[in-house]
Amino acid sequence: MKSIILAGGSGTRLWPLSRKMYPKQFLKFGETSLFQETVLRCLEVSDISEVFVVTNEAQKFFVIGQIKEAGYSIPPENILIEPEGKNTLPAIFFGMKEIEKKFGDSIVGVFSSDHVLDRAAMATISSAENLASDYLVTFGVVPTFPHTGYGYIKASEACSPGYRVSEFREKPDFETAKKYIEEGCLWNSGMFLFETRLFFEEARKHAPSVYDCFEKEGDINQIYECVDNISIDYGIMEKSDKVAVVRLDQKWSDLGNFAAIYDELEKDSVGNVIHDCDPMLLNSDGNLVYSRCGKIVSLIDVKDMVVVDTSDALLICPKSSSQKVKEIVSELKGRKDERAFVGQTVYRPWGSYTLLDASPGHKIKNITVLSDHKLSLQLHYHRSEHWVVVKGMACVEVDGKQFFLGPGESTFIRAGQKHRLSNPGKLPLEIIEVQLGELVDEEDIVRFDDVYGRR
Numbered sequence: 001m002k003s004i005i006l007a008g009g010s011g012t013r014l015w016p017l018s019r020k021m022y023p024k025q026f027l028k029f030g031e032t033s034l035f036q037e038t039v040l041r042c043l044e045v046s047d048i049s050e051v052f053v054v055t056n057e058a059q060k061f062f063v064i065g066q067i068k069e070a071g072y073s074i075p076p077e078n079i080l081i082e083p084e085g086k087n088t089l090p091a092i093f094f095g096m097k098e099i100e101k102k103f104g105d106s107i108v109g110v111f112s113s114d115h116v117l118d119r120a121a122m123a124t125i126s127s128a129e130n131l132a133s134d135y136l137v138t139f140g141v142v143p144t145f146p147h148t149g150y151g152y153i154k155a156s157e158a159c160s161p162g163y164r165v166s167e168f169r170e171k172p173d174f175e176t177a178k179k180y181i182e183e184g185c186l187w188n189s190g191m192f193l194f195e196t197r198l199f200f201e202e203a204r205k206h207a208p209s210v211y212d213c214f215e216k217e218g219d220i221n222q223i224y225e226c227v228d229n230i231s232i233d234y235g236i237m238e239k240s241d242k243v244a245v246v247r248l249d250q251k252w253s254d255l256g257n258f259a260a261i262y263d264e265l266e267k268d269s270v271g272n273v274i275h276d277c278d279p280m281l282l283n284s285d286g287n288l289v290y291s292r293c294g295k296i297v298s299l300i301d302v303k304d305m306v307v308v309d310t311s312d313a314l315l316i317c318p319k320s321s322s323q324k325v326k327e328i329v330s331e332l333k334g335r336k337d338e339r340a341f342v343g344q345t346v347y348r349p350w351g352s353y354t355l356l357d358a359s360p361g362h363k364i365k366n367i368t369v370l371s372d373h374k375l376s377l378q379l380h381y382h383r384s385e386h387w388v389v390v391k392g393m394a395c396v397e398v399d400g401k402q403f404f405l406g407p408g409e410s411t412f413i414r415a416g417q418k419h420r421l422s423n424p425g426k427l428p429l430e431i432i433e434v435q436l437g438e439l440v441d442e443e444d445i446v447r448f449d450d451v452y453g454r455r
Contacts, residue, residue: 001129001193002106003042004095007035007055007063007113008085012326013257016313017290020341024255025114026062029265029275034255035063035113036070044122045109048072052098053113054080054091061349061452077102083224089207089235090227092192093214100196107132108199110192110232116264117191118250127161128193128246135244136202136237137162137193140186141252146177149256149323151188151233153245154180162246168238186245189252192232198242206239258306258322262288277309288319311344311354349452350375351428363440366390367421369429374422376450383437383444385413387421392429395422418448 009023018024025035032040042051051074053063060081067074080094092110099106107129121139128137140153151171155163168188172180204211213227228235237243253260265273270285277291284299291297291309299307306322308315315325332340345354350373357364369375369392377397387394388410396403396411397420405411413419415437423429437444447455 001045001126002050002099002103002108003046003052004092004099004108004110005035005038005042005051005053005113006088006091006110007053007059008082008091009114010085012329013323014255014261015325015329016308016310016315016339016343019339019343021058022062022343022347023059023114026059026066029261032070033066034115036066038111038113038115039067039070039072041117041119041122042109042111043072044119045126048074049078050103052078052080052095054082054095056082056085062347065349081220083221086224086227086229088190088232089203089210089230090224092194092232093203093210094220096194096196096199097214100200105195105197108194108196110194112190112254114255115189115191116251116253116255118252121248121250121252124161124246124248124250125191125193128244131159131162131244131246132193132195133198135159135162135164135242136198136240137244137246138165138237139189139191139193139248140245141189141248141250143181143185143187146174146181147187148172148174148177150254152177152180152185153188154183154185155245159244162244165237165243165245168233186247187252188233189248190254193246202236202240202242207235210235256323257325258288258308258317259319262306262319286319312339313343349373349454351423353433356432358440361436361438361440363433363435365433365435367431367433369394369421369423369431371423371426371428374451375420376445376447376452376454377418377420378445378447379418380415380437380444381446382415382439383435384415385419386434386436387411387413388432388434390430390432392423392427393425394429394431395424396420397422420449 007025009025011018011020011023014024017027026033055063063079080098099108109125131137152169153165154167156166157164209228213223255261262273267273272285273288275290277297279289280296280298282300284302286304287302289297289307304319306317306319329340345352351368351370353365353367356366389405389407391407394405396405398413399417
């Protein structure tokens with residue numbers, strides 16, 4: 001069986017930990033990210049050459065880097081770049097078309113990259129392969145409580161190893177959710193198993209405009225200019241009479257808010273989840289406390305709250321209100337505040353940088369370049385840069401001349417000089433960069449050569 005991983009999240013529900021440029025699937029609450037765990041689950045049923053990832057240009061290098069970090073190398077053609085997000089049906093259609101081109105008619109599992117799921121569930125998913133020849137298969141999780149944030153699926157007669165679907169139901173209020181559970185409804189997990197042939201037949205029948213866009217001659221940019229913004233549920237699953245659901249009894253969560261994160265993480269003796277900080281808690285229980293700033297976090301008489309502290313944002317809210325975080329992000333986007341999109345630490349294919357200080361005329365960054373990686377050959381018209389090596393060995397190129405710098409050594413690059421920084425060593429390179437000039441933003445970059453294909 002082949003696998004499609006949908007990895008184009010917007011980073012709104014776990015802000016300020018996640019941002020548009022660093023969505024939740026790439027966050028690590030342990031040794032691996034949610035995306036890496038999804039890849040490892042897919043490898044239970046697929047070879048790495050049979051795993052396809054649908055993402056966007058901004059997240060392409062997270063996908064490549066995190067797969068490599070997990071010890072695998074994915075074929076470049078298996079990373080599918082959407083020109084823009086158009087919801088799940090176009091993303092899945094894109095993946096299904098590429099799989100059919102490469103492998104012919106296939107059985108394909110479709111998975112979100114930001115869910116928690118027991119790996120044992122993959123055996124149940126693969127057991128439904130024969131069912132996928134006759135039905136569009138979805139997977140329903142056996143509810144553990146009346147959740148108001150999930151859709152529900154009502155099953156009817158058996159079609160082993162699943163059941164025909166009689167109805168999809170929207171996210172309910174609490175009392176309605178209780179009623180759904182009493183009726184035996186399942187949580188809609190958003191995971192699927194499709195045979196390419198049947199999927200395209202049902203798409204042509206129920207989503208003809210999407211089908212026609214993908215059948216036209218043209219590249220993916222032209223296809224996405226005409227394709228509808230529509231989910232797989234609205235586009236096909238709720239219309240087709242060939243839909244089956246298979247029950248999953250294993251643990252599953254879409255980690256839709258900080259309350260869900262709290263439920264998943266390890267707690268202390270009074271029910272607090274403490275992550276990356278030094279806590280001093282007096283008469284405080286049931287809290288999620290997350291700080292990346294090396295601070296002592298003190299709570300007194302605080303219960304059932306979320307406290308998330310990053311270098312550029314602080315979030316405090318009751319756990320029960322954590323689903324409203326996306327409203328804060330919408331407000332920031334409306335104000336065109338870059339903190340909705342990026343944090344103080346920005347990830348690049350060569351490593352990362354953290355903004356330490358800034359004004360209209362200067363920026364100070366802590367830059368980390370990974371082993372055997374290099375920045376683009378570039379120049380700036382409006383700023384100069386001063387680099388000081390903190391750790392590792394830097395290879396510096398300025399106007400065609402190359403030299404090396406060790407810890408404590410520095411160099412100055414004037415505006416208008418072509419330059420490049422690279423790390424030839426086996427350990428990460430860390431430098432402090434001081435930018436000075438009339439314009440100190442990312443727009444003042446002219447690239448001449450880039451190993452990652454950026455312009």
